[in-house]
Amino acid sequence: MDEVIVHIEAEVNPTESEQKVKKAIENVFGNVALQTIPKHKGSLLAAEAHGREALIKLYNLLRREHIRAAARVALFEGLDRKTLSFCLNKQVAYAGHVSFAKEVAESPLGPIKIKINCEDPKELIHWLTSEAT
Numbered sequence: 690m691d692e693v694i695v696h697i698e699a700e701v702n703p704t705e706s707e708q709k710v711k712k713a714i715e716n717v718f719g720n721v722a723l724q725t726i727p728k729h730k731g732s733l734l735a736a737e738a739h740g741r742e743a744l745i746k747l748y749n750l751l752r753r754e755h756i757r758a759a760a761r762v763a764l765f766e767g768l769d770r771k772t773l774s775f776c777l778n779k780q781v782a783y784a785g786h787v788s789f790a791k792e793v794a795e796s797p798l799g800p801i802k803i804k805i806n807c808e809d810p811k812e813l814i815h816w817l818t819s820e821a822t
Contacts, residue, residue, distance in 0.1 A: 700798075
């Protein structure tokens with residue numbers, strides 16, 4: 690597969706612990722280099738990771754949680770040419786699980802937003818959600 694670039698960001702609200710939001714991201718994406726960007730209210734945690742290796746933890750969580758079929762639907766909804774965009778529930782990620790969310794409403798404290806750029810996102814979705822382990 691060609692180059693895979695994973696962009697991750699999550700808002701840290703004034704009422705949240707930055708460490709807990711970091712833990713939520715790391716529970717799904719492993720040890721990514723997160724950058725804190727100050728905002729008017731709170732801050733933004735952002736990271737960019739390269740390669741399928743950045744998605745291995747998500748790959749394994751989808752299998753452990755038995756949600757590959759639901760994940761496939763959510764991922765295809767976010768497909769646009771060479772980009773794949775989706776959101777995850779921040780609180781669920783903090784607990785070490787995966788729950789796909791809409792950008793607003795489903796995650797009261799805001800979601801973890803993921804945008805993946807690659808040459809063939811359909812193939813990436815297949816890899817992430819296939820039954821082969």
